[in-house]
Amino acid sequence: MDRKVGRASLKFERPPVIESSASVVGKKEGEGPLGSSFDKIEEDGMCGKKTWEEAESFMQQQACILALEKGKLKKEEIRYLFAGDLLGQLIATSFGAGNLEIPLFGLYGACSTIGEALCLSAMTVAGGFADRVLAVASSHFATAEKQFRFPLGYGNQRPFSSTWTVTGSGAFVVSDPERAKKGLAKITAITTGKATDIGAKDSMNMGAAMAPAAYSTIARHFMDFETDEKAFDRIITGDLGEVGRTVLLDFMKEDGHDLSQVHMDCGMEIFDKESQDTHAGGSGCGCAASTLSAYVLRKVVTGEWKKILFVPTGALLSTVSFNEGQTIPSIAHGVVIEHME
Amino acid sequence: MDRKVGRASLKFERPPVIESSASVVGKKEGEGPLGSSFDKIEEDGMCGKKTWEEAESFMQQQACILALEKGKLKKEEIRYLFAGDLLGQLIATSFGAGNLEIPLFGLYGACSTIGEALCLSAMTVAGGFADRVLAVASSHFATAEKQFRFPLGYGNQRPFSSTWTVTGSGAFVVSDPERAKKGLAKITAITTGKATDIGAKDSMNMGAAMAPAAYSTIARHFMDFETDEKAFDRIITGDLGEVGRTVLLDFMKEDGHDLSQVHMDCGMEIFDKESQDTHAGGSGCGCAASTLSAYVLRKVVTGEWKKILFVPTGALLSTVSFNEGQTIPSIAHGVVIEHME
Numbered sequence: 041m042d043r044k045v046g047r048a049s050l051k052f053e054r055p056p057v058i059e060s061s062a063s064v065v066g067k068k069e070g071e072g073p074l075g076s077s078f079d080k081i082e083e084d085g086m087c088g089k090k091t092w093e094e095a096e097s098f099m100q101q102q103a104c105i106l107a108l109e110k111g112k113l114k115k116e117e118i119r120y121l122f123a124g125d126l127l128g129q130l131i132a133t134s135f136g137a138g139n140l141e142i143p144l145f146g147l148y149g150a151c152s153t154i155g156e157a158l159c160l161s162a163m164t165v166a167g168g169f170a171d172r173v174l175a176v177a178s179s180h181f182a183t184a185e186k187q188f189r190f191p192l193g194y195g196n197q198r199p200f201s202s203t204w205t206v207t208g209s210g211a212f213v214v215s216d217p218e219r220a221k222k223g224l225a226k227i228t229a230i231t232t233g234k235a236t237d238i239g240a241k242d243s244m245n246m247g248a249a250m251a252p253a254a255y256s257t258i259a260r261h262f263m264d265f266e267t268d269e270k271a272f273d274r275i276i277t278g279d280l281g282e283v284g285r286t287v288l289l290d291f292m293k294e295d296g297h298d299l300s301q302v303h304m305d306c307g308m309e310i311f312d313k314e315s316q317d318t319h320a321g322g323s324g325c326g327c328a329a330s331t332l333s334a335y336v337l338r339k340v341v342t343g344e345w346k347k348i349l350f351v352p353t354g355a356l357l358s359t360v361s362f363n364e365g366q367t368i369p370s371i372a373h374g375v376v377i378e379h380m381e
Numbered sequence: 382m383d384r385k386v387g388r389a390s391l392k393f394e395r396p397p398v399i400e401s402s403a404s405v406v407g408k409k410e411g412e413g414p415l416g417s418s419f420d421k422i423e424e425d426g427m428c429g430k431k432t433w434e435e436a437e438s439f440m441q442q443q444a445c446i447l448a449l450e451k452g453k454l455k456k457e458e459i460r461y462l463f464a465g466d467l468l469g470q471l472i473a474t475s476f477g478a479g480n481l482e483i484p485l486f487g488l489y490g491a492c493s494t495i496g497e498a499l500c501l502s503a504m505t506v507a508g509g510f511a512d513r514v515l516a517v518a519s520s521h522f523a524t525a526e527k528q529f530r531f532p533l534g535y536g537n538q539r540p541f542s543s544t545w546t547v548t549g550s551g552a553f554v555v556s557d558p559e560r561a562k563k564g565l566a567k568i569t570a571i572t573t574g575k576a577t578d579i580g581a582k583d584s585m586n587m588g589a590a591m592a593p594a595a596y597s598t599i600a601r602h603f604m605d606f607e608t609d610e611k612a613f614d615r616i617i618t619g620d621l622g623e624v625g626r627t628v629l630l631d632f633m634k635e636d637g638h639d640l641s642q643v644h645m646d647c648g649m650e651i652f653d654k655e656s657q658d659t660h661a662g663g664s665g666c667g668c669a670a671s672t673l674s675a676y677v678l679r680k681v682v683t684g685e686w687k688k689i690l691f692v693p694t695g696a697l698l699s700t701v702s703f704n705e706g707q708t709i710p711s712i713a714h715g716v717v718i719e720h721m722e
């Protein structure tokens with residue numbers, strides 16, 4: 041078995057497949073460039089609920105249910121749920137996907153959470169511990185602003201380096217290749233990230249805080265597999281935004297890697313910067329998760345992209361540590377997703 | 382392979398071993414009945430740091446470093462870190478064990494986190510994805526009170542059903558049986574919990590909120606393996622405390638299981654209720670983790686206990702959901718730990 045590769049990567053001999061996926065987003069995301077690709081657009085940011093948190097939980101649960109429906113699967117066929125969100129104590133998950141009564145592993149990797157969930161999902165299936173698992177992550181603009189920044193009613197001005205938290209969720213059924221009814225794409229390898237801290241302190245510039253983690257994980261992946269950017273049709277970060285992308289490209293360039301043609305950032309795709317006033321781009325667990333399901337995965341399914349490195353990034357920001365003057369460490373998890381012939 | 386058992390359990394053909402473990406606790410825990418068993422007692426609740434959060438991070442990191450030292454291991458020999466704590470966005474972990482530069486999976490399962498970490502650690506090792514991983518969880522009385530309840534200076538009265546969050550951390554090196562230098566005990570099976578919600582709303586009575594989750598996971602384990610309490614020398618919950626224990630025993634009795642002789646709760650062992658004024662018992666991620674390392678594991682190592690079911694429980698409480706009038710869902714993860722001949 042050549043499963044363990046280098047210092048932080050795994051290669052799957054029998055790659056698990058993504059059997060089904062779904063995305064649910066809010067109104068603003070529905071009005072963006074990818075609007076027509078999402079499975080469901082909630083016109084009401086409250087989803088008819090009493091609180092934003094309940095709305096996020098509802099969307100997360102909807103994404104899971106839709107992913108099951110699209111795969112013609114019952115929830116009883118899912119052995120484990122790998123789920124997370126941005127909120128303290130993962131309440132969007134506890135009251136969201138957690139309600140599905142599937143054995144649950146709660147995960148926190150900030151906006152990288154769907155990467156962490158896909159890594160553990162693939163390991164669980166490849167290890168023979170499950171035929172099918174479900175990976176899901178969500179975020180909501182209003183719950184995140186309330187959690188991390190200012191009350192919305194305060195109407196604070198946002199610098200151009202700031203990102204706009206995506207209201208949405210993406211869910212993925214990851215399955216054993218022989219048990220799956222169909223396979224959309226296969227997960228062939230993963231690279232697990234480390235917490236990376238270069239001393240960033242600006243919560244309004246999360247892209248710059250996260251870029252070193254993206255760099256660390258991509259560079260590690262290249263080293264572990266003795267490969268480079270030429271092996272991929274796209275290297276896709278989650279929510280670096282414009283500022284973070286520039287930093288990542290600069291860091292990679294110093295190592296002799298030119299990512300300018302192959303790099304894509306979900307946060308820069310999901311909104312139209314000019315007309316939607318989202319500044320550096322979209323962010324949040326839901327950004328990478330919903331864009332992967334609605335846009336990226338479809339390109340891999342059709343074969344337009346044969347092989348991608350999906351690297352969602354997370355800024356491990358908390359108001360408590362931030363108010364205590366701490367830095368913002370970050371993390372990124374790499375998932376290699378390939379077209380199935 | 383008979384790995385998948387029942388609906389939520391796994392049995393390991395080649396059981397991973399706990400190669401080393403360590404516990405670090407605060408002064409109050411050091412003065413309790415298990416005081417002499419902990420590896421390190423921090424007399425200063427601030428650990429010489431500027432904030433409680435930094436102190437918790439320091440203790441968590443110390444527990445990891447001690448576990449490595451006791452096992453004569455270098456951190457480079459650890460492939461993955463499974464870590465978590467109670468704080469929003471896991472800041473104790475981001476600035477604690479996260480600093481060890483080991484590929485990190487951040488976990489949140491409230492006070493059940495060490496159970497979740499041990500489950501995923503065992504799966505990762507048994508799946509052949511790592512020779513060695515590290516599982517760690519921590520809590521701190523002052524960071525938890527600040528996060529979940531009242532400012533300490535306010536000096537609010539605590540009802541008798543309330544628990545006292547343990548200041549401490551427990552860390553475990555989980556290893557491939559053939560690669561481990563030694564084995565303290567083996568992890569032979571796990572049962573993964575579901576989020577369970579019976580509508581509990583009292584944040585000062587977490588034991589009652591968590592008991593249904595403990596019941597759910599223990600009952601599931603019994604069903605999955607067609608076994609019962611007679612198979613175990615102890616069935617050990619994390620921090621149900623006195624109130625939660627009573628509820629659990631009642632629930633199990635209705636199913637025809639008498640757990641009164643075999644059940645033990647880490648929260649009821651770590652403090653002396655009378656002299657330490659801790660009411661229903663200890664709680665927090667650090668309670669189950671440090672007690673497992675300092676007390677429970679030693680009984681298994683000596684063979685006084687041949688087989689235990691370790692079931693740490695977590696109340697998925699957040700001030701946001703609580704203040705919005707939501708219930709407190711809970712979760713529990715079961716880990717079967719056996720003596721090695």
